[in-house]
Amino acid sequence: MKVAITGKGGVGKSTLSAAVAREIADERRMIAIDGDPDMNLASALGIDQPDPITQETDLIEDRAGSSGGLIQLRPEVTDVLESKSVAFGERGRLVTIGPPEAGGTGCMCPENNFIRSLVNQALDYEDVVMDMEAGIEHLGRGTADDVDAMIVVVEPSQASIETAHQIQTLADDIGIDATYAFLNKVRDESEAELIEDQLALPIVETFGYDDDIASAGLEGVSPVEASPALRATARDVLDSVVADIE
Numbered sequence: 693m694k695v696a697i698t699g700k701g702g703v704g705k706s707t708l709s710a711a712v713a714r715e716i717a718d719e720r721r722m723i724a725i726d727g728d729p730d731m732n733l734a735s736a737l738g739i740d741q742p743d744p745i746t747q748e749t750d751l752i753e754d755r756a757g758s759s760g761g762l763i764q765l766r767p768e769v770t771d772v773l774e775s776k777s778v779a780f781g782e783r784g785r786l787v788t789i790g791p792p793e794a795g796g797t798g799c800m801c802p803e804n805n806f807i808r809s810l811v812n813q814a815l816d817y818e819d820v821v822m823d824m825e826a827g828i829e830h831l832g833r834g835t836a837d838d839v840d841a842m843i844v845v846v847e848p849s850q851a852s853i854e855t856a857h858q859i860q861t862l863a864d865d866i867g868i869d870a871t872y873a874f875l876n877k878v879r880d881e882s883e884a885e886l887i888e889d890q891l892a893l894p895i896v897e898t899f900g901y902d903d904d905i906a907s908a909g910l911e912g913v914s915p916v917e918a919s920p921a922l923r924a925t926a927r928d929v930l931d932s933v934v935a936d937i938e
Contacts, residue, residue: 693934694815694838696868698824699845700855701730704876707905707915708845709823710736711926714916717784722819723773724784725811729791733823734778737786738914742778744790745810746803756802756809763801769809787814815839826855841870841933843896846887847877853890860893870937872896874929894936897929 693716699705706726710733713724726733734741745752755767777785789807814820815838822839842863844856856873863871873893877900878884884898899922908918915922 693930694817694820694840695933696822696824696839696842697845697874698826698842698859699874700826700847700849700852703845703847703852704905705845706730706732706736706823707922708843708874708876708926708929709733709821710914710916711922712929713737713784713786713821714781715923715926715930716819716821717781719782720819721783721817722785722821723777723814723817724780724786725814725820725822726786726788727811727822727824729789729825731788731790734786734788735912736915737780738917739778739780739786742776742786742788744788745772745776745807746790746792748776752803752806756806758802763805765805767802767806767809769806769813772810773814812838826859839868840937841872842868843872843874843929843933844893845874845876846891847875848879848883848887853887856891856893870933872933875899877901896932897925899925 695712697705697709706728713722714737716722724733731741731744755764755769757763773785773787777787779785792803844859846852846856860871871893873891873895875884875887875895875898878898879901888895902919902921904919905915905922908915
């Protein structure tokens with residue numbers, strides 16, 4: 693399963709990404725990619741943060757070139773997923789993209805080429821979970837065919853629903869056909885129905901407010917470790933998506 697998980701900031705996408713990634717990693721070799729500049733996936737998994745790729749300026753310049761010189765369109769990144777990642781679960785590894793290091797300071801082509809090549813290399817794995825920001829910059833038409841599904845995490849707010857509409861449009865534009873909504877922090881059935889009526893996406897699962905996850909956030913521990921309900925829901929999400937796309 694290769695799945696991208698996205699949504700408006702603060703809706704719980706890193707929490708869901710961590711739970712889904714952990715479910716896969718306890719059974720099979722897989723790679724998790726934190727593509728959100730906020731970089732919350734490591735803490736959600738309860739592991740040390742790997743060095744963000746965008747901070748590896750010397751490595752990027754060596755492999756992809758510099759903005760003032762020759763730029764490599766397809767830099768060599770075969771070893772980076774292992775050398776710049778951290779292990780979790782039984783067989784998982786996490787790589788963190790990080791925020792742009794030189795935003796507004798000139799051409800970002802070398803960094804962008806390096807990251808795009810890294811994502812392409814990661815998608816060679818049989819199982820991949822990508823925790824993404826609301827945009828889908830790390831996915832283009834060249835990689836969309838390798839993504840089995842996109843899950844948009846939606847909470848009970850108009851801002852979150854509007855973000856889901858925008859993401860759906862982007863996903864359609866690059867050819868990701870299997871796009872789903874995951875309703876999070878929903879208080880009751882009537883609230884879930886109200887959200888569902890405003891979405892044009894199929895609902896893969898609905899998850900309510902979870903005291904274990906809230907306590908984990910206050911205590912600074914992994915929600916995946918703290919919430920049995922979250923782990924069970926992550927398994928249901930995987931089963932539902934696999935059954936649908938097959």
